[in-house]
């Protein structure tokens with residue numbers, strides 16, 4: 001990133017490292033998946049294809065991130081456990097959770113057709129994620145037992161509910177019939193009324209799925225005599241078992257014992273104090289402007305592999321802009337976004353009316369950092385994968401793209417504007433450098449020579465170099481390359497992309513309505529409407 005007088009805004013960013021020896025879990029779960037599963041007509045109470053798709057995405061995550069040594073999932077959720085010595089992204093919570101949820105989301109979108117060949121993805125599925133830190137292995141054991149218990153009880157309840165509905169009961173009647181019903185009674189109901197032995201239902205439905213690696217010998221090459229040379233490699237397996245935290249099961253898995261440790265006792269009871277810690281989430285400061293900045297992960301490689309034009313690929317930037325427009329349409333609290341290269345900053349309205357506001361990213365009066373960041377990163381990632389073909393009809397997406405994200409709170413309009421100015425100055429400096437660099441390379445210089453040529457040059461010198469050597473007037477290059485793009489909602493709620501100098505304060509005078517406080521009474525219009533019912 002380039003230096004400018006706006007650099008000071010970086011001091012508002014905070015680090016959220018999870019210290020050793022805490023064990024780290026990233027759990028993600030489907031956002032509004034009840035609606036998603038209804039629209040995509042998932043079978044009830046369980047859809048094997050949807051569960052297999054979740055398992056396939058989780059396997060891809062485990063293969064992509066070798067530090068993940070155990071995963072457990074059911075329904076629309078998955079938990080990923082990192083090895084105890086992991087130093088993945090310096091153990092920074094927001095990086096870890098956003099990268100995992102982003103990768104999972106774009107894999108979900110890219111693999112959809114494999115599992116649902118007859119169905120189109122109607123809209124981008126997205127996931128929330130959070131990080132759970134477990135102080136000891138025993139806490140992790142309780143966490144996993146808690147999730148598998150949830151799987152057991154949710155599934156039993158869902159199975160009863162949908163059997164009752166199929167037998168002609170209304171939703172209200174089915175809910176009433178199951179109210180205060182204990183586990184034994186539900187088993188009895190299934191058996192007596194519907195002839196279903198719950199224990200005979202597929203293991204994946206009742207027990208969830210876990211993924212962990214086992215070490216297997218694989219042939220890596222052959223020596224000069226044709227003899228195979230074997231090495232130990234870790235391969236992920238999907239396993240179903242009644243109790244994932246039973247000593248008998250866990251302590252037999254060599255990789256788990258090596259990377260996390262062996263369990264000493266069986267779980268007798270799920271401690272409520274531990275569950276409280278699993279549910280804890282960090283809140284963001286109220287009455288501040290919240291910015292969610294997302295950035296493509298290793299896009300240097302991604303753009304090379306996909307043959308993006310250098311230094312700017314208009315289609316790649318248009319794809320980023322289209323995803324940003326979709327984000328503003330989905331999350332009504334976002335009032336402005338600014339994007340350049342592989343990054344986008346989304347600005348949430350200053351939240352002075354917490355209790356009046358129930359718009360889509362806020363579930364309660366509080367704004368939880370991980371919920372907002374993960375939802376936006378996840379939605380952006382699926383959108384990117386889904387829209388790829390529209391922008392690159394001739395190119396296949398070679399691998400699922402991922403983005404990381406962070407939330408930062410800025411206390412005043414002035415500092416927020418300085419933040420956005422910082423990003424645009426960065427865009428200008430990088431773009432001017434890259435334009436000169438690639439013109440020099442295209443003219444026959446090596447990359448090292450081009451670098452040497454530009455070392456220590458100022459803006460004016462670069463203008464002159466372009467004009468003198470290449471007859472190019474920098475200011476006549478496309479404005480999207482030079483100034484990046486901004487996205488906002490016009491008066492009639494239409495979301496548009498534009499390009500302008502947002503560093504000048506005159507921009508904010510002209511667009512003064514963007515950062516205006518929302519009157520309390522209009523907030524209801526932003527509510528996320530949910531029509532479906534919950535079975536559990």
Ligand code: GTP
Nearest residue numbers: 296297298299300303308309310311312313341342
């Ligand atoms: P991390 O963000 O740290 O994971 O690394 P990164 O490789 O994504 O680099 P960074 O975010 O710092 O910079 C974005 C990179 O994306 C640029 O350096 C380019 O290599 C690439 N990129 C983004 N947009 C374009 C484009 O339009 N054309 C080309 N050729 N490359 C682009």
Ligand code: MG
Nearest residue numbers: 295296297299
């Ligand atoms: Mg990047």
